[in-house]
Amino acid sequence: MNVKAYNDLIERYADIVRLGQIGSMLMWDLNTYMPPEAVDMRGDQQSLVSGIAHERLTSREMGKLLETLSKIELPLKKAAVVREIKRNHDRAASIPRHLIRELSRMEPVATGRWVKAKEKSDFSIFRDVLERFLELKKQVAEYVGYDDSPYDALIDEYEPYMKSEKLARTFGDLGGKLKPIVAKLTEVCSEYDEDKLIRKYPIEIQKVLFQSILLKMGYDMGRGRVDISAHPFTSGSLDDVRITLRYDESDLRPGLFSSIHEGGHALYEQGFLKENYMTPLAESVSLGIHESQSRLWENIVGRSRPFWEAFYPELQNAFPSMKNVSLDEFHRAINHISNTPVRVDADEVTYSMHILVRFEIEKDLVENKMEVTDIPQVWNELYRRYLGIEPKNDSLGCLQDIHWAMGAVGYFPTYTLGNLYSAQFFDAASKEIGDLEGSIGNGNLKPLLSWLRSNIHSYGKLYTADDLVKKVTGESLSEDHFINYLKKKYSNIYDIDL
Amino acid sequence: MNVKAYNDLIERYADIVRLGQIGSMLMWDLNTYMPPEAVDMRGDQQSLVSGIAHERLTSREMGKLLETLSKIELPLKKAAVVREIKRNHDRAASIPRHLIRELSRMEPVATGRWVKAKEKSDFSIFRDVLERFLELKKQVAEYVGYDDSPYDALIDEYEPYMKSEKLARTFGDLGGKLKPIVAKLTEVCSEYDEDKLIRKYPIEIQKVLFQSILLKMGYDMGRGRVDISAHPFTSGSLDDVRITLRYDESDLRPGLFSSIHEGGHALYEQGFLKENYMTPLAESVSLGIHESQSRLWENIVGRSRPFWEAFYPELQNAFPSMKNVSLDEFHRAINHISNTPVRVDADEVTYSMHILVRFEIEKDLVENKMEVTDIPQVWNELYRRYLGIEPKNDSLGCLQDIHWAMGAVGYFPTYTLGNLYSAQFFDAASKEIGDLEGSIGNGNLKPLLSWLRSNIHSYGKLYTADDLVKKVTGESLSEDHFINYLKKKYSNIYDIDL
Numbered sequence: 001m002n003v004k005a006y007n008d009l010i011e012r013y014a015d016i017v018r019l020g021q022i023g024s025m026l027m028w029d030l031n032t033y034m035p036p037e038a039v040d041m042r043g044d045q046q047s048l049v050s051g052i053a054h055e056r057l058t059s060r061e062m063g064k065l066l067e068t069l070s071k072i073e074l075p076l077k078k079a080a081v082v083r084e085i086k087r088n089h090d091r092a093a094s095i096p097r098h099l100i101r102e103l104s105r106m107e108p109v110a111t112g113r114w115v116k117a118k119e120k121s122d123f124s125i126f127r128d129v130l131e132r133f134l135e136l137k138k139q140v141a142e143y144v145g146y147d148d149s150p151y152d153a154l155i156d157e158y159e160p161y162m163k164s165e166k167l168a169r170t171f172g173d174l175g176g177k178l179k180p181i182v183a184k185l186t187e188v189c190s191e192y193d194e195d196k197l198i199r200k201y202p203i204e205i206q207k208v209l210f211q212s213i214l215l216k217m218g219y220d221m222g223r224g225r226v227d228i229s230a231h232p233f234t235s236g237s238l239d240d241v242r243i244t245l246r247y248d249e250s251d252l253r254p255g256l257f258s259s260i261h262e263g264g265h266a267l268y269e270q271g272f273l274k275e276n277y278m279t280p281l282a283e284s285v286s287l288g289i290h291e292s293q294s295r296l297w298e299n300i301v302g303r304s305r306p307f308w309e310a311f312y313p314e315l316q317n318a319f320p321s322m323k324n325v326s327l328d329e330f331h332r333a334i335n336h337i338s339n340t341p342v343r344v345d346a347d348e349v350t351y352s353m354h355i356l357v358r359f360e361i362e363k364d365l366v367e368n369k370m371e372v373t374d375i376p377q378v379w380n381e382l383y384r385r386y387l388g389i390e391p392k393n394d395s396l397g398c399l400q401d402i403h404w405a406m407g408a409v410g411y412f413p414t415y416t417l418g419n420l421y422s423a424q425f426f427d428a429a430s431k432e433i434g435d436l437e438g439s440i441g442n443g444n445l446k447p448l449l450s451w452l453r454s455n456i457h458s459y460g461k462l463y464t465a466d467d468l469v470k471k472v473t474g475e476s477l478s479e480d481h482f483i484n485y486l487k488k489k490y491s492n493i494y495d496i497d498l
Numbered sequence: 499m500n501v502k503a504y505n506d507l508i509e510r511y512a513d514i515v516r517l518g519q520i521g522s523m524l525m526w527d528l529n530t531y532m533p534p535e536a537v538d539m540r541g542d543q544q545s546l547v548s549g550i551a552h553e554r555l556t557s558r559e560m561g562k563l564l565e566t567l568s569k570i571e572l573p574l575k576k577a578a579v580v581r582e583i584k585r586n587h588d589r590a591a592s593i594p595r596h597l598i599r600e601l602s603r604m605e606p607v608a609t610g611r612w613v614k615a616k617e618k619s620d621f622s623i624f625r626d627v628l629e630r631f632l633e634l635k636k637q638v639a640e641y642v643g644y645d646d647s648p649y650d651a652l653i654d655e656y657e658p659y660m661k662s663e664k665l666a667r668t669f670g671d672l673g674g675k676l677k678p679i680v681a682k683l684t685e686v687c688s689e690y691d692e693d694k695l696i697r698k699y700p701i702e703i704q705k706v707l708f709q710s711i712l713l714k715m716g717y718d719m720g721r722g723r724v725d726i727s728a729h730p731f732t733s734g735s736l737d738d739v740r741i742t743l744r745y746d747e748s749d750l751r752p753g754l755f756s757s758i759h760e761g762g763h764a765l766y767e768q769g770f771l772k773e774n775y776m777t778p779l780a781e782s783v784s785l786g787i788h789e790s791q792s793r794l795w796e797n798i799v800g801r802s803r804p805f806w807e808a809f810y811p812e813l814q815n816a817f818p819s820m821k822n823v824s825l826d827e828f829h830r831a832i833n834h835i836s837n838t839p840v841r842v843d844a845d846e847v848t849y850s851m852h853i854l855v856r857f858e859i860e861k862d863l864v865e866n867k868m869e870v871t872d873i874p875q876v877w878n879e880l881y882r883r884y885l886g887i888e889p890k891n892d893s894l895g896c897l898q899d900i901h902w903a904m905g906a907v908g909y910f911p912t913y914t915l916g917n918l919y920s921a922q923f924f925d926a927a928s929k930e931i932g933d934l935e936g937s938i939g940n941g942n943l944k945p946l947l948s949w950l951r952s953n954i955h956s957y958g959k960l961y962t963a964d965d966l967v968k969k970v971t972g973e974s975l976s977e978d979h980f981i982n983y984l985k986k987k988y989s990n991i992y993d994i995d996l
Contacts (some may be wrong), residue, residue: 004726015546018539018542018543018546019546021539021543022520022524022543022546022547025523025524025527025543026520026523029523029527033531033723033725035719035720035721035722035723035737035738035740036720037718037720037721037737037738038721038737038738040737041516041519041736041737041738042738044516045516045523046521047518047522048513048516049520051548198682220535221533222533222534222535223533223535223536224533225531225533227531238537238539239533239535239536239538239539240532240533240536240540242533376626
């Protein structure tokens with residue numbers, strides 16, 4: 001093989017990764033400590049950094065190196081490195097500069113309009129910019145290229161190698177199987193008091209409890225830290241992986257579950273091998289796989305009975321007012337199912353229904369099977385069909401999410417992919433780890449983390465999502481594991497047949 | 499004039515400024531919130547950013563634009579912009595890449611050795627790397643070029659356009675005039691108890707008090723923030739100017755005076771005109787002028803009697819245990835003069851003596867009039883001569899400062915320049931503002947800030963330091979204002995003749 005070309009590629013790519021890390025640092029600061037009036041300066045800094053990264057990724061030298069190397073037979077890991085850098089390069093190089101500039105000019109305009117439209121609950125304020133934005137995204141799809149649907153080219157940005165046809169099939173099956181479960185559970189749960197946990201939780205004590213849980217999960221504080229932001233997020237990678245949380249003094253749940261959720265993301269980012277740092281082998285496979293890690297920890301572990309058998313006494317000690325809430329009551333309250341019209345308030349059961357609505361709409365929009373002007377009507381229709389409810393207005397309906405206003409079309413499906421992958425991975429882990437539930441019940445989360453490390457994290461982008469799932473679970477993506485997980489769990493909690 | 503070339507220059511320079519802002523952000527984070535194990539990643543990010551900035555500053559296109567524009571007659575402001583960008587470009591372009599790389603490789607090695615040498619108080623551990631580092635700095639001087647002394651080329655990095663001959667003359671006069679004042683004051687002060695202020699000051703209350711003082715000074719919290727770091731510093735510029743402090747729970751003074759000091763720096767960085775942002779007209783003139791702002795606020799204002807007439811009641815309210823310390827006692831305690839061997843512990847009177855020692859030594863080293871091996875002996879000799887004391891060992895003597903180990907040769911003089919400029923500026927301000935002392939005594943710091951804004955801050959680099967000082971004070975740099983300031987102030991405090 002061509003050692004010099006490969007090393008040259010690796011060195012150039014490392015600088016591109018560093019520019020990404022810097023961009024992530026600037027974003028973290030923007031959302032945590034930055035003085036409010038620095039916002040314009042920061043925007044210029046961010047676009048400079050991403051511009052330089054784009055320039056370097058699409059440079060002629062980079063193109064030549066990749067062309068040379070992709071013609072050579074390489075060992076597995078190096079071949080994956082070249083494959084993934086080439087994927088990034090080809091995608092970035094295929095979109096002309098003027099279009100990239102227009103897209104980035106569009107973003108603040110569209111989000112500004114979206115904010116206004118949402119405030120006034122008037123979709124018509126947002127409509128024309130969304131039409132224009134979608135037009136640009138369709139142009140992107142044409143430049144990037146696709147086999148079957150232009151929507152494929154957009155999904156590919158967030159979930160590489162995934163096809164809309166496969167998504168449509170899996171999501172269709174999922175919707176069908178989920179519908180009776182949702183119907184039954186929302187009915188049963190309406191009998192339980194979901195406000196059981198509303199009381200006063202001093203934020204300083206929340207912080208200590210959540211950090212203690214994060215440490216038990218295996219989050220490495222020497223390579224991370226926890227701060228506060230308006231919306232929780234995980235940023236950075238490798239030796240600098242930071243979490244932000246949002247605390248609610250009257251409700252423990254938002255902070256608690258976002259800390260476990262972000263902890264799951266962070267464990268993934270901290271789980272790459274040092275020898276692979278600065279290459280695609282130290283990068284997440286896809287947003288769907290990333291989300292599988294956060295949801296596995298948040299829902300499958302963090303909302304499970306064994307987990308709270310281990311940690312509920314610590315929670316009660318931190319908040320003595322919880323001593324009159326039994327473990328059963330607590331466990332039910334953190335697994336309360338309801339058909340809210342708002343995605344971010346949804347539980348793990350109804351959540352995917354929200355995604356199906358968005359998936360169907362954005363797919364049809366990109367495939368020119370639907371008009372932007374029809375979004376509100378179709379949105380409400382789909383909510384009736386999937387959740388049996390209708391949003392009171394567009395603000396709580398089709399205007400609730402910022403994603404489309406940021407040009408993120410093809411992003412929503414990764415949330416539900418996260419749920420499906422997480423259940424499929426957890427089933428495989430359960431088979432391979434002797435008494436996984438037992439160890440969780442003893443507060444020992446190490447066996448699970450070490451399984452995730454060696455079966456998922458440590459590979460980085462060595463395998464594509466589909467190859468990884470097959471390798472780890474013996475089969476391709478399937479909704480069955482998730483459905484079975486829900487049935488088993490909620491039959492137990494509410495003592496019903498699902 | 500060539501409008502296109504000028505605009506092109508401005509646009510290119512703006513990106514270089516942005517890269518500097520990003521570097522400053524990375525440095526701020528490194529010293530405040532960065533997880534400890536991210537230190538290697540951060541080093542790579544920082545050197546990438548400074549490498550890109552250097553590349554852009556020294557690019558052929560930049561060189562051509564500057565050549566074109568420097569031949570054209572331009573209006574005052576534009577001429578200054580071109581002059582200062584050209585100065586940066588010429589300096590950066592004159593030093594060959596291999597030398598820059600060697601210098602930056604040298605820095606961690608030299609600081610590592612310095613740390614060890616200081617720990618063991620053994621100069622010989624540091625000697626050979628310092629010799630090598632000085633050799634490299636002399637090479638820099640040769641590449642940059644100079645008229646009289648190679649030391650000029652090194653000073654110029656921190657104090658543009660300053661010459662060592664002028665420094666030697668001014669510092670010589672200063673030393674002669676300062677010597678009897680130091681002798682007298684250290685003797686008189688030995689009768690006063692300098693530990694008067696040692697007690698418990700809860701850090702949370704210190705924070706509130708210091709922020710309140712910073713706000714009264716005019717520090718804009720919408721464009722800044724205050725954090726904690728091991729060594730206080732000010733970072734950033736324009737709409738993002740951050741201060742860090744260090745708090746000592748048993749002594750109010752370190753936090754208090756570093757907050758006023760850093761506040762002075764920050765006011766300068768926040769004081770440029772929006773219309774000049776991203777050009778040299780929104781940059782400080784020199785480190786000496788920068789230091790004049792911090793020292794004016796810290797010493798001339800913050801250690802003055804009128805200032806504490808206004809703010810001492812607030813301090814006493816914050817710390818009720820201070821109610822048995824009179825204003826006189828407090829004012830004396832914050833103006834206690836002593837001949838310590840350690841520069842960072844020095845007061846405003848003896849401080850410059852520490853600088854004279856370093857100035858003489860580094861000048862002689864660069865001009866090949868002295869050997870590195872003789873530093874400890876010369877150091878101790880000069881301390882005897884200037885301060886009448888001898889350091890107990892090299893750790894408290896010639897190994898006390900990190901500067902030379904970081905390649906900062908020619909930096910020390912800017913500290914004393916700060917003292918001299920500050921007194922000279924303050925005299926001019928006193929003449930022009932009606933009853934400046936009176937307004938400070940009423941807690942009204944606005945007249946002073948607005949004078950500094952319109953006479954110094956708002957110009958950025960429009961004038962060189964010497965031109966600015968002449969314009970503002972009617973004369974060139976002189977040690978007399980500082981000497982007279984000391985004589986008047988300390989004669990009053992200690993009721994003696996100076």
